[in-house]
Amino acid sequence: MVSVVIVAALVAGAYLHFFTDAGASFPFSCNLPSPPLPGEQKLSECRPSSAPAVENSFPGPSGSQEIVDVAGQGDTLFSVLSANLPDEASAKDITLNLASVMQQGLNEPFDGLTPLKQGSRYSIVLDREGRLLQTTIEIDPANVFHAAIEGETIRSWKEEVVLDFKVETICFQLKGSLTESVMNIGEGVELALKVANVFRWDIDFQSEAKRGDTCRILFERRYADDRPSGYGRVLCAVYEGKKTGKKTAILFSNSYYDENGTELKKDFLRSPLSVMRITSRYGQRFHPILRTWRHHQGVDYGAAQGTPVWAVASGVVTFAGWQGDYGNYVCVKHDGGYESRYGHLKRIFVQKGQRLKQRQRIGLVGMTGLASGPHLHYEWLANNKHTNPLNVKMVQTLRSVHPELKGRFVTVAQERLTRLTGVALKEPVTRMSLAAQR
Numbered sequence: 373m374v375s376v377v378i379v380a381a382l383v384a385g386a387y388l389h390f391f392t393d394a395g396a397s398f399p400f401s402c403n404l405p406s407p408p409l410p411g412e413q414k415l416s417e418c419r420p421s422s423a424p425a426v427e428n429s430f431p432g433p434s435g436s437q438e439i440v441d442v443a444g445q446g447d448t449l450f451s452v453l454s455a456n457l458p459d460e461a462s463a464k465d466i467t468l469n470l471a472s473v474m475q476q477g478l479n480e481p482f483d484g485l486t487p488l489k490q491g492s493r494y495s496i497v498l499d500r501e502g503r504l505l506q507t508t509i510e511i512d513p514a515n516v517f518h519a520a521i522e523g524e525t526i527r528s529w530k531e532e533v534v535l536d537f538k539v540e541t542i543c544f545q546l547k548g549s550l551t552e553s554v555m556n557i558g559e560g561v562e563l564a565l566k567v568a569n570v571f572r573w574d575i576d577f578q579s580e581a582k583r584g585d586t587c588r589i590l591f592e593r594r595y596a597d598d599r600p601s602g603y604g605r606v607l608c609a610v611y612e613g614k615k616t617g618k619k620t621a622i623l624f625s626n627s628y629y630d631e632n633g634t635e636l637k638k639d640f641l642r643s644p645l646s647v648m649r650i651t652s653r654y655g656q657r658f659h660p661i662l663r664t665w666r667h668h669q670g671v672d673y674g675a676a677q678g679t680p681v682w683a684v685a686s687g688v689v690t691f692a693g694w695q696g697d698y699g700n701y702v703c704v705k706h707d708g709g710y711e712s713r714y715g716h717l718k719r720i721f722v723q724k725g726q727r728l729k730q731r732q733r734i735g736l737v738g739m740t741g742l743a744s745g746p747h748l749h750y751e752w753l754a755n756n757k758h759t760n761p762l763n764v765k766m767v768q769t770l771r772s773v774h775p776e777l778k779g780r781f782v783t784v785a786q787e788r789l790t791r792l793t794g795v796a797l798k799e800p801v802t803r804m805s806l807a808a809q810r
């Protein structure tokens with residue numbers, strides 16, 4: 373009897389690469405695997421696949437076969453299992469059992485009908501009658517789940533992987549948005565978001581990041597059994613831009629500071645949205661709907677309908693509701709005689725009198741009232757006078773490292789900044805080499 377390895381679909385570069393080095397933690401070609409006891413790290417009886425899968429079949433005592441594939445768009449645990457098992461009833465039982473373990477392991481709502489992350493790898497091992505022996509699904513290197521039939525019962529468990537962090541450095545130039553630039557060098561969106569978050573009080577990446585700016589990051593990369601699996605903390609980042617100048621962020625006792633020990637966290641955010649482009653600036657402009665010249669009392673940020681709008685600082689809501697041309701409108705009073713106003717919202721999440729924290733969601737971008745397209749109309753007032761929000765030198769209270777910790781901070785800052793000097797510029801990688809990396 374010969375066991376057959378069926379590889380359905382996908383012969384992409386990334387996938388082939390997977391066969392060559394991932395066999396150790398993902399049992400692709402088990403010779404009739406028996407499940408490990410809970411806590412055991414790997415299926416030691418699995419032979420790692422090191423050659424193309426089809427040639428890698430070897431005799432199994434019971435004529436087992438293994439199906440290996442990746443989840444496509446809309447695939448669910450149930451759809452994957454029921455497509456490969458002879459009867460729906462057993463697919464249902466296994467789905468229920470495995471889904472509950474996956475929900476626990478992933479720590480988020482999950483059931484058999486939850487769409488699987490596209491590209492999640494799975495294997496299904498069947499006996500000669502086509503009944504399930506074991507199935508494995510890998511959402512990412514840190515989240516690998518198994519289910520096995522043991523006599524009459526189904527046992528599901530999460531594979532224990534050793535999670536580890538390594539400190540790494542990277543240096544790149546901006547070509548396109550921050551997100552695009554990070555992805556161009558083969559890194560994940562998550563890293564771009566972390567950097568944008570670190571500098572959120574000082575850099576408005578939408579309007580101030582320019583092509584050719586450089587960014588250097590000292591960060592933790594997470595490894596699951598020696599395979600890259602996301603990011604940890606950004607320990608230090610230096611951004612040098614034409615418009616922004618040089619900005620430095622050093623993580624020290626859970627906050628970010630510049631090289632002089634001044635905290636980056638400020639009372640006012642640079643902008644009320646994470647994703648936008650400025651479509652109309654403050655001052656005189658020709659109104660596209662009224663077709664007259666008017667003074668534009670704020671700034672218009674173009675953003676997709678439904679983009680969350682944040683309060684730029686903590687404060688109290690003084691108005692929340694419909695206000696003529698402004699549509700759904702929210703006004704927030706802040707300390708120091710400042711006020712921010714947000715117009716054309718699709719939805720409002722706050723009420724008059726409510727206390728808000730900085731970056732609390734107050735609504736969603738929309739086009740209610742007099743608006744030619746979805747955008748946020750944003751106004752800034754100082755002592756009841758309209759001011760250009762883009763020019764406002766907001767009076768920010770600056771906080772410094774505690775004097776007693778200053779010595780320690782200087783050591784940490786020097787050490788991290790030194791690690792970032794001389795890091796070679798990483799050039800954008802091509803699609804082919806990107807695929808090979810994954």
Ligand SMILES: [Zn+2]
Pocket residue numbers: 652668670671672748749750
């Ligand atoms: Zn406007």
